[in-house]
Amino acid sequence: MKIIEVETIRPQIQSNLVFVRLRTDEGLTGLGEAFFGPKAVEAYIHESAAPILFSMDNANPEHVMMALRPYVGYQGSGAETRGNAAIDLALWDILGKSTGRPLAELFGGPVRDSIRCYNTCGGTQYMTTLTEMSSKNWGLPADATKPNDLEDLDAFLHRPGQLAKDLVAEGFTGMKIWPFDQAAEASNGNDISSDELKAGIKVLSDIREAVGDKIDIMVEMHGLWRRPAATRILKGIAEFQPLWVEDPLRPDAIDALVRLRQSVDMPIAIGETSVGRRGFQPLLAAGIVDYATVDIQWTGGIGEARKIAALADAFAVPLAPHDCTGPVSLAASTHLVMSEMNGFIQEVSRAYLRTWYPQLVTGVPQVVNGILSVPEGPGHGVELREDIDSVGVERQLTKR
Structure with missing residues (x-):
């Protein structure tokens, strides 16, 4: 199972939040999020994390997190850590959906x-x-x-x-x-x-x-x-x-x-x-x-x-x-x-x-x-509302 799309969604009603949605080649989606400094996290995800995600044929969370470990930025909750955590949340969501089981x-x-x-x-x-x-x-x-x-x-x-x-x-x-x-x-x-x-x-x-x-x-x-x-x-x-x-x-x-x-x-x-x-x-x-x-x-x-x-x-x-x-x-x-x-x-x-x-x-x-x-x-159970655009959002999409 491969990740083929990485999307970020920043809602206007909570400007400190960015959602991260991953899509697989099997049509599954997973939802993650990061809080504080959302634009910095968004930039990191699209510029640094997405190319690594697209290079991998295994979307297992532990496997991906090993690949995403930053050389710098790992000693605090910087953009790298928060961005990787958002991806990790989404990957676990995908894993749950692929097996039909909740995270617990x-x-x-x-x-x-x-x-x-x-x-x-x-x-x-x-x-x-x-x-x-x-x-x-x-x-x-x-x-x-x-x-x-x-x-x-x-x-x-x-x-x-x-x-x-x-x-x-x-x-x-x-x-x-x-x-x-x-x-x-x-x-x-x-x-x-x-x-x-x-x-x-x-x-x-x-x-x-x-x-x-x-x-x-x-x-x-x-x-x-x-x-x-x-x-x-x-x-x-x-x-x-x-x-x-x-x-x-x-x-x-x-x-x-x-x-x-x-x-x-x-x-x-x-x-x-x-x-x-x-x-x-x-x-x-x-x-x-x-x-x-x-x-x-x-x-x-x-x-x-x-x-x-x-x-x-x-x-x-x-x-x-x-x-x-x-x-x-x-x-x-x-x-x-x-x-x-x-x-x-x-x-x-x-x-x-x-x-x-x-x-x-x-x-x-x-x-x-x-x-x-x-x-x-299955997964963590949370999904974006279909009408989320009605509250005002900014999106960015990167494809494999």
Whole structure:
């Protein structure tokens, strides 16, 4: 089976996303995606990856990924890694379709039929414009006096108690918030004032006051902090018993993370920006990972994510895949977490699931009462909508 066409599709309603669709000489198609820097990824795919794909007679994912390994760009989630991951997602989709089996079965069979998920509290326009992690990219509503039921970021900043009640009413048992990010931006992560600390703590306090222990709180810190200020934050929020604090420091600051762990006894989730087995291994070996939040796309694709899951399991670390990078990644992550013994929980964004995901694709995993089920159909189950051009897209096609 040979790849004969490589197509990229960039939707206007999410300018940070690029879909990658591969077509085989047997008429099968596979869908992948990459998030952040889509034009750079698109250029890499058509200029560098496509000629290699066309030169190969075997479209097996592992075989192709070996051929696509870059000489430079492999130590981070650069355009090469993200582009290769998008191709890998599409190749696994083709493999599933060629065998008539869903990915979870190809991974050895699901070990569970459903899994708990938590809502990451971004809004409908979260991360839609810039390729940076900053409040300028939060997509907050222009008129905060007219709250939207899905503007969860605005809600956790200004109405955290009500948001928690709404999520509990929908069946969610976990929510992720990032109430300290703006303070990090103000000091470049070096310091947090007493007022800033109190403001962030109040968000957690309001949630606990509204719903008690009915919902787990995950506190995201996006790796924006340096150790002294991060230590103050963790000590300040300890009484509210968050399920975890996520990326309190950059994941490559291993020595500092060890010292942070020694200073504060709090579960740490880490890994969405860690790349591959070699990115995770030193974190796991240092004993600073309580939950592995691998991003199936940013880490290099399905093949690499499966190896990370096994590596995490060897260190008795549960798997909690990241999702804020598109519907294909969510579907593939759901298959992964369903099929791994250490699969613990899957992140979702209800704002995405109810707005731009279904505007672009079909087959997205559905959340019912805070629970995800195994996606149906062969491959990962997600397909571009036939009318996707109606929302505005830019396409590029390269043929063998």
